[in-house]
Amino acid sequence: MRIVDAQGRISGPVRNLPAVHYGGQVGLLDVALDRDFAKDHRIFFSYSEDVGDDKTNIALARATLDEKAGILRDVSVIFRALPAVSSTKGANQGGRIAVAPNGTLFMTVGDRSSITPWDVAQHLDSDLGKIIHITADGEPASDNPFIGRAGARPEIWTLGHRSEEGLAFAPDGRLWETEHGPQGGDELNLIERGKNYGWPLVTHGIDYSGEKINGGLTEKPGTEQARYYWDPVIAPSGLAFYSGNLFPQWHDSVFVGGLRAGFLDRLTLTTNDKVRDEEPLLADLRSRIRDVRSGPDGAVYVLTDDGKLLRLTPGQ
Numbered sequence: 001m002r003i004v005d006a007q008g009r010i011s012g013p014v015r016n017l018p019a020v021h022y023g024g025q026v027g028l029l030d031v032a033l034d035r036d037f038a039k040d041h042r043i044f045f046s047y048s049e050d051v052g053d054d055k056t057n058i059a060l061a062r063a064t065l066d067e068k069a070g071i072l073r074d075v076s077v078i079f080r081a082l083p084a085v086s087s088t089k090g091a092n093q094g095g096r097i098a099v100a101p102n103g104t105l106f107m108t109v110g111d112r113s114s115i116t117p118w119d120v121a122q123h124l125d126s127d128l129g130k131i132i133h134i135t136a137d138g139e140p141a142s143d144n145p146f147i148g149r150a151g152a153r154p155e156i157w158t159l160g161h162r163s164e165e166g167l168a169f170a171p172d173g174r175l176w177e178t179e180h181g182p183q184g185g186d187e188l189n190l191i192e193r194g195k196n197y198g199w200p201l202v203t204h205g206i207d208y209s210g211e212k213i214n215g216g217l218t219e220k221p222g223t224e225q226a227r228y229y230w231d232p233v234i235a236p237s238g239l240a241f242y243s244g245n246l247f248p249q250w251h252d253s254v255f256v257g258g259l260r261a262g263f264l265d266r267l268t269l270t271t272n273d274k275v276r277d278e279e280p281l282l283a284d285l286r287s288r289i290r291d292v293r294s295g296p297d298g299a300v301y302v303l304t305d306d307g308k309l310l311r312l313t314p315g316q
Helices: none
Strands: 028-033 042-051 055-066 071-080 094-099 105-109 130-134 156-159 163-169 175-180 186-191 228-230 236-241 253-258 264-269 275-281 289-294 300-304 309-312
Touching: 042 071, 042 094, 055 094, 055 105, 071 130, 105 163, 105 175, 175 236, 253 289, 253 300
Parallel strands: 028 094, 094 163, 163 236, 236 289
Antiparallel strands: 028 042, 042 055, 055 071, 094 105, 105 130, 130 156, 163 175, 175 186, 186 228, 236 253, 253 264, 264 275, 289 300, 300 309
């Protein structure tokens, strides 16, 4: 973890970070600021954690960031996704964090599978393949849909996800998500309490072997359809709703990073939550786009896999 200041200077590694299991697709996954960060300097972060001899899980921690000293203080793990699974399951981690207006936390947990689909995303006794909803102290949020149901984990908000790599609140307060399909079928989803987003019962993609998944079903009663899907895939990573004033023409735009596509995708939504327009940006960089954020200064910030943090302003 490092701090980049307004002039683009990069700090040394922030000290006192817990031990992170890293390699391939796993490591330190996401960082989010508390709603009162300007006063309390509290952050939340997710990462892959070693458990026992050969297992890992996804942990969510909170800490106070002492920016001047470059250190995390009062570090506490507030949530661990269950169950821990073999460290060989290094794909589909999730770990994206979104802080709700009321201060509660949402986090994505991928299904952890890198092979022919397994149906853990449909099992309520597991956090895998879910979006979870907890308080800042790590307790299940009181409005969660499965609290009190026998055999169901109380922190679950939605189920039926594969590899959720983008999570963000829209200006109207609704929660949206992007996730990777297999071969085909990357998705943009509107996330609503208690709903089943279908994986692996339905998908617009196919297995890596070329075989159909669950007979090729793309819809099924009781499951939600994506508001938009990409085929061929872009491998979406990072999701942001533009909220600044530097680009008035981008009001109501949604930005999605593209890993495989190598561009920043700008979407325009209709009033009934359909994608009306799509514009690829930064394709000339030929870089995998890892994350995107709308900054308080009105600029758009873009993180690439080749180590660049870009600040987009008019005229660039």
